[in-house]
Amino acid sequence: MSYTINRVIKHADVEDIDQRTRKALADHGFGVLTEIDVKATMKKKLDKEMPAYRILGACNPGMAWEAIGVEPQVGAMLPCNVILREVSEGVEVSAIDPLASMTAIDNDALKQIAAKVRDRLSEVVESI
Template sequence: MSYTINRVIQGAGFEEIDERTRRALADKGFGVLTEIDVKATMKKKLDKDMDAYRILGACNPTMAWQAIGVEPRVGAMLPCNVILREIPEGIEVSAIDPLSSMSAIDNDQLKQVAGQVRDMLAEVVEAI
């Protein structure tokens, strides 16, 4: 079982894919709460060079409300991370699969919510 939902996009630049990803997230009710420029961080902290790599911490407030309502400590696993990374074939977009990440929690109601979020994130990745 994969723990991410993936797509490689060719023929577009990193910043364009970032904009398209944010737009697709917003269209499904997700906001980006956090952003980490991993490339810049590795350069600054370790003086290491790498290809473009960005982590977007996305949250759909309605779905987060439902998840916290059925499992109050699930906030430790939020938000849903989406990564953008430059690879030789293009730009890879990977979104966390909430069903996979929440499988350690024994709560059937939470798994139903996670399944809905997974479907939404799969639609986001497809729409980019």
């Protein structure tokens, strides 16, 4: 089972895809709670160069509320991360597959919520 939902946008730059990703997330009820510029962090902490790589921590509040309601400790696995990664063809967008990440938790109600989140994140990735 794959643990991410992926799409490569050819001949694109990270800044453009970042804006498009944030809009697509917002259009599907997600907000970006966190952002990590991995490229800048690796340069600062390790003096290492790498292609652009960002992690956006996305959250759909209604779905998070439902998930926490049926499994209070699931917050340790939130928010849903979406990465933007510069590749030779353009920019790869990868969103976590929440259903794959929730297989560690034996809770059918949570898995139903995770499936709904996966469907929305798939729509997000496809719409970028």
